[in-house]
Amino acid sequence: MSATLFEYVLRIGDDSLILGHRLSEWCGRGPILEEDIAMTNIALDLVGQATNLYDYAAEIEGKGRNADQLAFLRFDREYKNLLLVEQPNGDFGMTMMRQFLFDAFRKLFFESLEQSSDHQLRAIASKSLKETKYHLRHSSEWVIRLGDGTEESKIRVQEALDTLWRYTNELFYQDDIDQELIQNGIAPDLNHLRKDWENLVSNVLNEATLEIPNNNWQHQGGRKGFHSEHLGKILAELQYMQRAYPNMEW
Amino acid sequence: MVTESEIWMYLEEVADPEIPVLSIVDLGVVQKIEILDLSCEVTITPTYSGCPAMKLIETQIIEKLIEKGIKNVKVNLVLSPAWTTDWISEKGKKKLLTYGIAPPVDEVDKSVLFAEPIVVPCPRCSSEKTRLVSQFGSTACKAHYQCKDCLEPFDYFKCLR
Numbered sequence: 300m301s302a303t304l305f306e307y308v309l310r311i312g313d314d315s316l317i318l319g320h321r322l323s324e325w326c327g328r329g330p331i332l333e334e335d336i337a338m339t340n341i342a343l344d345l346v347g348q349a350t351n352l353y354d355y356a357a358e359i360e361g362k363g364r365n366a367d368q369l370a371f372l373r374f375d376r377e378y379k380n381l382l383l384v385e386q387p388n389g390d391f392g393m394t395m396m397r398q399f400l401f402d403a404f405r406k407l408f409f410e411s412l413e414q415s416s417d418h419q420l421r422a423i424a425s426k427s428l429k430e431t432k433y434h435l436r437h438s439s440e441w442v443i444r445l446g447d448g449t450e451e452s453k454i455r456v457q458e459a460l461d462t463l464w465r466y467t468n469e470l471f472y473q474d475d476i477d478q479e480l481i482q483n484g485i486a487p488d489l490n491h492l493r494k495d496w497e498n499l500v501s502n503v504l505n506e507a508t509l510e511i512p513n514n515n516w517q518h519q520g521g522r523k524g525f526h527s528e529h530l531g532k533i534l535a536e537l538q539y540m541q542r543a544y545p546n547m548e549w
Numbered sequence: 550m551v552t553e554s555e556i557w558m559y560l561e562e563v564a565d566p567e568i569p570v571l572s573i574v575d576l577g578v579v580q581k582i583e584i585l586d587l588s589c590e591v592t593i594t595p596t597y598s599g600c601p602a603m604k605l606i607e608t609q610i611i612e613k614l615i616e617k618g619i620k621n622v623k624v625n626l627v628l629s630p631a632w633t634t635d636w637i638s639e640k641g642k643k644k645l646l647t648y649g650i651a652p653p654v655d656e657v658d659k660s661v662l663f664a665e666p667i668v669v670p671c672p673r674c675s676s677e678k679t680r681l682v683s684q685f686g687s688t689a690c691k692a693h694y695q696c697k698d699c700l701e702p703f704d705y706f707k708c709l710r
Contacts, residue, residue, distance in 0.1 A: 340685040340686075340689050347595075347600065348599070350598070422627075422631070
């Protein structure tokens with residue numbers, strides 16, 4: 300049971316950490332100052348959520364590892380994040396589209412996780428949900444503004460949607476880990492969120508005058524540790540300090 | 550023997566590191582104070598998950614109480630119940646306004662994506678003609694606004710519920 304819960308918490312934590320890291324790559328490079336600040340703020344929320352989740356995972360594991368060790372000292376196959384969150388930033392439209400598809404899922408996910416029978420997951424969910432609502436509002440507004448914007452912005456953000464859509468099925472990936480925790484009332488059944496996610500996403504995309512692509516090919520593998528080539532590059536940067544100077548602290 | 554209300558008073562002297570005009574008590578991050586025989590436990594909660602000030606707040610609490618002669622101070626960090634801007638004291642909201650930060654106003658449900666924007670009065674000239682520049686300001690807890698009358702840019706302490 301505790302091994303299952305550890306794995307489950309790690310998966311959610313990895314989603315937060317890797318997306319938080321991706322957004323932090325925009326620091327100093329935002330298209331305008333306000334967006335530079337917004338993206339780093341959101342990155343900070345996500346890394347904060349990851350810290351809370353890793354603290355809890357470390358406690359469940361009970362092997363003396365701490366949150367930093369989980370964040371910085373695992374190998375790529377041990378990271379269990381969704382493939383969506385590790386996809387490159389691309390242009391600003393690509394980053395906002397990735398964020399929007401994820402935020403829409405995250406909001407519904409945390410709302411359900413707030414009902415978990417696990418006290419600490421409930422606490423983390425209600426804390427994170429308040430932040431996620433702001434993220435979702437921000438990313439939705441940008442998707443609409445870019446989609447229903449200029450000819451150029453529309454082309455770009457439609458391309459982003461076409462590229463990223465094939466990673467969205469994985470948002471609802473579930474296996475034995477989830478099944479066991481669903482039975483214990485700890486994890487929400489993601490199948491129940493799917494309809495709401497589709498509605499939320501299509502409302503915003505309609506407003507943005509964007510079209511959901513009909514490519515049916517869907518990637519998955521992140522939850523089992525099978526990643527795209529991008530994760531290794533993220534980790535090379537993310538882990539550099541701890542690998543080069545083991546146990547260093549700020 | 551120190552009393553709980555004395556500790557609350559001492560903690561009024563601990564300033565929030567990012568908005569030093571507010572004490573951590575004004576901000577509502579102090580959840581509980583427990584006096585045990587010769588020690589004292591203070592329970593705090595973060596404003597945002599990634600709030601970088603929590604470690605510093607913890608250190609400042611310990612330093613303040615040691616200065617007041619209370620040794621054996623323990624600071625616990627809890628996530629639940631999750632912090633909300635409703636916990637900022639009335640006194641704290643007035644201090645924010647004087648400092649030039651618009652305090653949180655009651656907000657329409659955030660889960661409604663395309664609701665009417667809220668009215669945030671300018672802390673400088675009180676005009677209600679202001680515009681949201683960015684949902685995310687100088688810290689995670691603030692949004693960036695501008696007054697359309699006096700043109701002053703200002704921070705808004707955004708409502709978190």
